[in-house]
Amino acid sequence: MREVVITDVRYRMTLTAIWSLGKKGIAITAVEFEDSSPQERLGFYSKYVTHCRIVPNPKDDEILFINGLMTIGKDIYSRTGEKPVLIVTGSKSMAVVTKSFEKLLPYYEFNIVDEDTYYNANNTYKLSEVANMVKVPFPNTTFLQDDETIFRMSKRIQFPVVIKYREGEKLTLKAHERYKIVHRPEEFVNVYTMMHEIQPKPLVQEYIKGAGYGVSVVFDQKQRPVEIFCHRRIREYPVSGGPSTFCESIWDERMVAYAIRLLEALKWTGFAMVEFKGDLKGDLRLMEINPRFWGSMPLSLIAGCDMPFAYYKSVMALKTKHLGFTQFRNRYRLHSKMQYLFQDILSVRGYLKRNRYNPSILFIFIRDLLNPNVKDGLFRWTDPQPGIMYIRNAVLGHSKRE
Secondary structure, three states: OOOEEEOOOOOOOHHHHHHHHHOOOOOEEEEEEOOOOHHHOHHHHOOOOOEEEEEOOOOOOHHHHHHHHHHHHHHHHHHHOOOOEEEOOOHHHHHHHHHHHHHHOOOOEOOOOOHHHHHHHHOHHHHHHHHHHOOOOOOOEEEOOOOOOHHHHHHHOOOOEEEEOOOHHHHOOOHHHOEEEEOOHHHHHHHHHHHHHHOOOOEEEEOOOOEEEEEEEEEOOOOOEEEEEEEEEEEEOOOOOOOEEEEEEEOOHHHHHHHHHHHHHOOOOEEEEEEEEEOOOOOEEEEEEEOOOOOOHHHHHHOOOOHHHHHHHHHOOOOOOOOOHHHHHHHOOOOOEEEOHHHHHHHHHHHHHHOOOOHHHHHHHHHHHHOOOEEEOOOOOOOOHHHHHHHHHHHHOOOOOO
């Protein structure tokens, strides 16, 4: 089987691909940036990783980063006689690869969208246009007009609202730093002014109440879904809207239909996670697309949905049975639960404070903690070292999360 090159192995969700493919005997080359510390390179500590390589950080020099990947691909080809499969997991790495993927084609096999498609998925305003075109519900959205002051804008909108950067991932911010929820006009003026200075004309959206959901997919080279997985966020950290700390596998046909319709319109290929918020039995709104690996990805593997291997097979054009999307429901276990223990502990204080220290919040957390059916998304007894290093880094304040 072809060797696999996996980038950005400092992120915990990257371990999902390492575990999935490593257990199948596929040789893995883990890639991380030169400016990361040895302790941050979580994937380097996995027993399933065959080779470890470092490359320049694309934030500093995109050309040197691509050249580094080309060198790794050349080396593997000269050693094995075959081009390796490339899996890009980080947002900055993905953005650079989408711009330069033609340079990598002689050295790798991969399914990755082009720069324009990536931009349309990653830009909130462009995504809203595509969503409206294919009739996927999107929050009411406005932005600062050319002849309008921020103060005047604050007088024409209804609160609460969410202020979002148009391209939050370009700013290399953490998920909860890419938007702000505001409740009053005076607060709006201050927050919008600050965000406007960082990235011009952020969008203003209606605030959508309800739970967070995700539809994760792998699309093949012909833009067809070869794997679909749904999850519900139960807890997150920060509680105002950060990555999942506790989540559950579900299935919702309407939500899946929205996600597939949207991604087909974008002519998608490779990984994506489409985020929604609202009520599965009522109003549901598209929030964003994560066009790279997402934090809750380990849940899919826990539930029996092997997305990294589905990607590997799609890249290699291995025989895959193409199904109507409704049939994907039976391919994994519903109500599987996953917890990132360290962050879930941190989330409890936020939920207690938000709910006026209702003791039931603590009881629910303890119940989940003692439930043997709840699996940790990071720690594996069969491969413990990456999880140990992540907790060490988190305690010391050096963890890297997207």
